[in-house]
Amino acid sequence: RQSIAPPVTQPSTPTWPVPPMTEPQPEAVIFDIGGVFIDWDARSLYRPLFEGNDWAMDQFLAEVCSPDWIASLDAGKPFAEAIAERTALFPDCAALIDAFDWGFLQMIAGVRDDTVAILEDLVAMGVPVYGLTNFPAEKYAALVAAHPFMALFRDVVVSGTEGLLKPDPRIFALAVERFGVTPATTLYIDDVAENVAAAEAMGFLGYHYAGTIPAHVLPKRGQS
Numbered sequence: 001r002q003s004i005a006p007p008v009t010q011p012s013t014p015t016w017p018v019p020p021m022t023e024p025q026p027e028a029v030i031f032d033i034g035g036v037f038i039d040w041d042a043r044s045l046y047r048p049l050f051e052g053n054d055w056a057m058d059q060f061l062a063e064v065c066s067p068d069w070i071a072s073l074d075a076g077k078p079f080a081e082a083i084a085e086r087t088a089l090f091p092d093c094a095a096l097i098d099a100f101d102w103g104f105l106q107m108i109a110g111v112r113d114d115t116v117a118i119l120e121d122l123v124a125m126g127v128p129v130y131g132l133t134n135f136p137a138e139k140y141a142a143l144v145a146a147h148p149f150m151a152l153f154r155d156v157v158v159s160g161t162e163g164l165l166k167p168d169p170r171i172f173a174l175a176v177e178r179f180g181v182t183p184a185t186t187l188y189i190d191d192v193a194e195n196v197a198a199a200e201a202m203g204f205l206g207y208h209y210a211g212t213i214p215a216h217v218l219p220k221r222g223q224s
Helices: 043-048 054-063 067-074 079-089 091-102 112-125 136-147 148-152 169-179 191-202
Strands: 026-032 039-040 106-111 129-133 157-158 186-191 206-209
Touching: 026 112, 043 054, 043 091, 067 079, 067 191, 079 091, 112 129, 112 148, 129 169, 136 148, 136 206, 157 169, 169 191, 186 191, 191 206
Parallel strands: 026 129, 026 186, 129 157, 186 206
Antiparallel strands: 039 106
16 A cells, blocks of 8 residues: 655744844935925026016026026036127027026025925034035125025035036045045935935935935934
């Protein structure tokens, strides 16, 4: 007859406590400025100049003082040169184009006090805090003078001064060199997802700002 072998008992595998996976903790923070600390909106300047004609204002900002043109200023193009070139293309809009220069700071619609409070707390904790912003070099000193919280950053890389725009990896590499930070332990906060992705590709801890910064992503008190 067929014999039936006794069942083989597998030895029990000892279970050892597995330590939870821990996320790298930031030791320094680099902030974007516009959209995180200040609300920049060209309509704040141009709405009264267009006397409430929002359609005409939006056409002007799409075609005359367009996003690409504004980006050229952020990349370091001198205002005088950029305005002269644009005025030659749109002579009927000369006064409105010129307003982009003399009224630049009027395009700052407000300051986000909650983010400023976070900056103040981090500085009080001794956390190294820096800035990395797409901003015209010619207007940066006026921005600092108008907003005292800007003095809290240990250093700020300004695109218009460097001739590099986010999300170019070279501007993040420049920030690493200048600030002396380690990307793996440095949190980068920006309201533009593409910029956050570029920072993460360089090894930074990234956080896409959409109105709030939760405490759990920030350096902890006593950590630095």
